[in-house]
Amino acid sequence: MADQxxxxxxxxxxxxxxxxxxxxxxxxCPTLAVTNGMKPAMTxxxxxxxxxxxxxxxxxxxxxxxxxHLRIVVFTLTIATFVTIADxxxxxxxxxxSKTLGPYxxxxxxxxxxxxxxxxxxxxxxVFTAASDAVGQSIGFALALASIAVVxxxxxxxxxxxxxxxxxxxxxxxxxxxxxxxxxxxxxxxGCVNWLEMRRS
Amino acid sequence: xxxxxxxxxxxxxxxxxxxxxxxxxxxxxxxxxxxxVQAALGPKIEANKIKETMERVPExxxxxxSAQKLAASGExxxxxxxxxxxxxxxxxxxxxxxxxxxxxxxxxxWVAKAGGQGYADKIELLVGIDALAENITGLFILDQxxxxxxxxxxxxxxxxxQFIDKPATSPLVVVKDKSKGASNIDAISGATISxxxxxxxxxxxxxxxxxxxxxxxxx
Numbered sequence: 542m543a544d545q546x547x548x549x550x551x552x553x554x555x556x557x558x559x560x561x562x563x564x565x566x567x568x569x570c571p572t573l574a575v576t577n578g579m580k581p582a583m584t585x586x587x588x589x590x591x592x593x594x595x596x597x598x599x600x601x602x603x604x605x606x607x608x609x610h611l612r613i614v615v616f617t618l619t620i621a622t623f624v625t626i627a628d629x630x631x632x633x634x635x636x637x638x639s640k641t642l643g644p645y646x647x648x649x650x651x652x653x654x655x656x657x658x659x660x661x662x663x664x665x666x667x668v669f670t671a672a673s674d675a676v677g678q679s680i681g682f683a684l685a686l687a688s689i690a691v692v693x694x695x696x697x698x699x700x701x702x703x704x705x706x707x708x709x710x711x712x713x714x715x716x717x718x719x720x721x722x723x724x725x726x727x728x729x730x731x732g733c734v735n736w737l738e739m740r741r742s
Numbered sequence: 743x744x745x746x747x748x749x750x751x752x753x754x755x756x757x758x759x760x761x762x763x764x765x766x767x768x769x770x771x772x773x774x775x776x777x778x779v780q781a782a783l784g785p786k787i788e789a790n791k792i793k794e795t796m797e798r799v800p801e802x803x804x805x806x807x808s809a810q811k812l813a814a815s816g817e818x819x820x821x822x823x824x825x826x827x828x829x830x831x832x833x834x835x836x837x838x839x840x841x842x843x844x845x846x847x848x849x850x851x852w853v854a855k856a857g858g859q860g861y862a863d864k865i866e867l868l869v870g871i872d873a874l875a876e877n878i879t880g881l882f883i884l885d886q887x888x889x890x891x892x893x894x895x896x897x898x899x900x901x902x903x904q905f906i907d908k909p910a911t912s913p914l915v916v917v918k919d920k921s922k923g924a925s926n927i928d929a930i931s932g933a934t935i936s937x938x939x940x941x942x943x944x945x946x947x948x949x950x951x952x953x954x955x956x957x958x959x960x961x
């Protein structure tokens with residue numbers, strides 16, 4: 542286990558060096574689908590954080606019992622359970638938001654980011670390391686979603702969190718809140734990140 | 743003798759069910775946990791859905807202004823829901839209809855919950871019908887996933903207000919030239935299909951339940 546990163550390294554790596562969206566390109570479905578506003582994007586980020594933390598902790602607790610050929614089933618089962626809980630809680634306490642996010646909350650089950658963390662970290666390392674890994678990755682994911690949502694909501698509706706920011710004269714670029722806007726924004730931001738990375742090295 | 747015991751043991755160890763014991767145990771634990779969550783939150787989720795509908799009934803029956811006036815005066819409508827069954831050629835169709843009465847038991851109108859295919863996905867809406875079942879009193883979109891910026895304008899107040907006081911006895915017609923007519927509904931530019939879908943759902947609903955509403959009124 543000596544070559545495995547420590548809890549702190551895991552935590553830091555998740556935020557920027559191994560950012561889920563910009564570096565690993567995982568979890569693209571919510572990244573593209575729910576970033577047309579800050580509110581849905583942040584709700585999604587919180588749901589993913591909850592699921593990832595719980596799944597990582599449970600997987601780490603049972604890591605000694607996992608059989609190689611059955612591990613993916615166990616991961617999926619664990620993730621699906623926590624996603625269902627998140628979905629029900631949203632429907633009970635944030636009904637309107639749960640309607641806005643629609644099928645994308647249940648789709649967290651197939652978010653490769655969470656399975657990836659179970660596989661790479663939680664099934665091999667201690668509970669504490671797995672938890673800090675989940676927190677780090679969640680922060681990285683939330684930052685990435687926020688970066689895209691800020692651009693799309695601001696240009697598409699002239700506001701953030703539903704509050705108008707740009708002057709009323711701003712002609713809302715409707716395409717930014719439509720699906721093409723997601724691809725355009727993600728593409729340009731990814732390009733920027735890679736360009737900065739190249740300049741640094 | 744040794745061979746058969748080791749063979750037996752190997753077969754026992756390779757048994758699929760035995761190998762999957764962790765999956766089965768976890769499935770059981772998670773299943774129980776989820777049942778608990780559903781038992782705790784299920785009623786609240788159901789209440790959210792009913793509350794959303796109930797909150798909209800006065801507005802759809804009376805119009806936003808009168809509904810707010812009524813609420814400000816501290817009164818409320820008595821709302822009772824019932825299921826109306828419509829016999830189609832092959833199958834039966836069910837509508838949830840909310841009957842709204844004033845405090846003095848005078849009938850304010852009906853609100854029917856209806857749904858149908860829109861451009862992107864199913865559209866669910868509430869349509870209000872006046873006490874005589876002659877006019878439409880309002881429209882509210884409960885659920886839609888139409889194109890943002892185009893089709894989702896069916897939820898806009900300005901567009902929905904067109905439906906107020908349209909006759910419930912003849913079908914609504916979607917027009918694109920803004921021509922005024924008793925049953926004309928101006929289509930949303932860029933979202934003709936969404937507009938037509940909404941009118942289609944309303945026409946279908948009104949023609950399905952209209953006769954039953956007028957017959958219950960006479961009783």
